[in-house]
Amino acid sequence: MDTSKKSPAELGQVQFGSATIAYTVERRRRKSLALTVYPNGQLAVVAPLEATAEQVASAVLRRAGWVLRQQEQAQLQQHYAPSPSPRRYLSGESYLFLGRQYRLRIVSATRPAVHLHSNYLQVSTPTPDDATAIKRLVERWYRKQAREQLTKSFEGILRRLPPILFNPADLPRLRILRMPNRWGSCATSTGTVQLNPDLVKTPVPCIEYVIIHELAHLRVRRHSQEFYDLQSRLMPDWQIWEKRLQELEPGMFETKGQY
Numbered sequence: 001m002d003t004s005k006k007s008p009a010e011l012g013q014v015q016f017g018s019a020t021i022a023y024t025v026e027r028r029r030r031k032s033l034a035l036t037v038y039p040n041g042q043l044a045v046v047a048p049l050e051a052t053a054e055q056v057a058s059a060v061l062r063r064a065g066w067v068l069r070q071q072e073q074a075q076l077q078q079h080y081a082p083s084p085s086p087r088r089y090l091s092g093e094s095y096l097f098l099g100r101q102y103r104l105r106i107v108s109a110t111r112p113a114v115h116l117h118s119n120y121l122q123v124s125t126p127t128p129d130d131a132t133a134i135k136r137l138v139e140r141w142y143r144k145q146a147r148e149q150l151t152k153s154f155e156g157i158l159r160r161l162p163p164i165l166f167n168p169a170d171l172p173r174l175r176i177l178r179m180p181n182r183w184g185s186c187a188t189s190t191g192t193v194q195l196n197p198d199l200v201k202t203p204v205p206c207i208e209y210v211i212i213h214e215l216a217h218l219r220v221r222r223h224s225q226e227f228y229d230l231q232s233r234l235m236p237d238w239q240i241w242e243k244r245l246q247e248l249e250p251g252m253f254e255t256k257g258q259y
């Protein structure tokens with residue numbers, strides 16, 4: 001006979017704006033309460049034995065913003081994790097652009113073209129059965145977008161920077177460079193910021209965060225207090241976007257990214 005005292009699962013839910021957040025509660029002999037969002041998006045709460053259901057609910061509510069962001073990320077990542085399956089360039093596959101997900105739609109047309117159409121990445125091609133041709137079109141589209149979007153963010157940031165930071169006659173330059181496991185890097189000798197074109201798959205503030213991080217490195221080489229002070233001055237909420245990038249990394253890099 002099974003004499004273990006595994007209690008029946010305790011469930012709860014709270015309403016946060018229009019979102020309903022459901023969770024499981026596990027009781028343990030501990031003092032504080034911990035929230036975990038699993039890769040499948042499920043929220044699990046570990047609570048002290050004596051915490052009331054109301055206390056658990058209000059703790060979840062206090063961190064609702066964080067939970068929803070994690071769940072949104074988990075949803076995005078499910079298309080990548082555990083190991084991204086190779087692209088087949090078939091209709092229905094999902095693609096990221098500026099942090100949003102689009103489904104591939106292949107249509108037969110006389111002239112090849114790639115467009116975003118509401119939630120679709122639409123590839124028009126005279127050879128809709130030729131995956132190699134579609135791959136080429138999609139990759140070319142991403143390269144063009146990377147050039148445009150990264151340049152736009154980079155120039156926008158340069159315009160907003162405090163003028164004392166860089167000599168206006170010698171502003172940092174941008175180079176887009178495929179790097180196996182980094183979002184960005186910089187060359188202090190030439191005042192160049194190098195950005196990974198895959199950044200175009202991440203939300204705009206993530207792109208801005210990497211640019212700001214590298215620009216700060218042009219002034220302060222090491223990750224010192226001075227460096228972080230400067231980075232925080234240029235982007236007060238950088239931590240949010242750093243975390244978001246790290247969450248996106250499993251599908252982008254084989255090893256953990258660094259910048």
Ligand SMILES: [Zn+2]
Nearest residue numbers: 213217223259
């Ligand atoms: Zn760094």
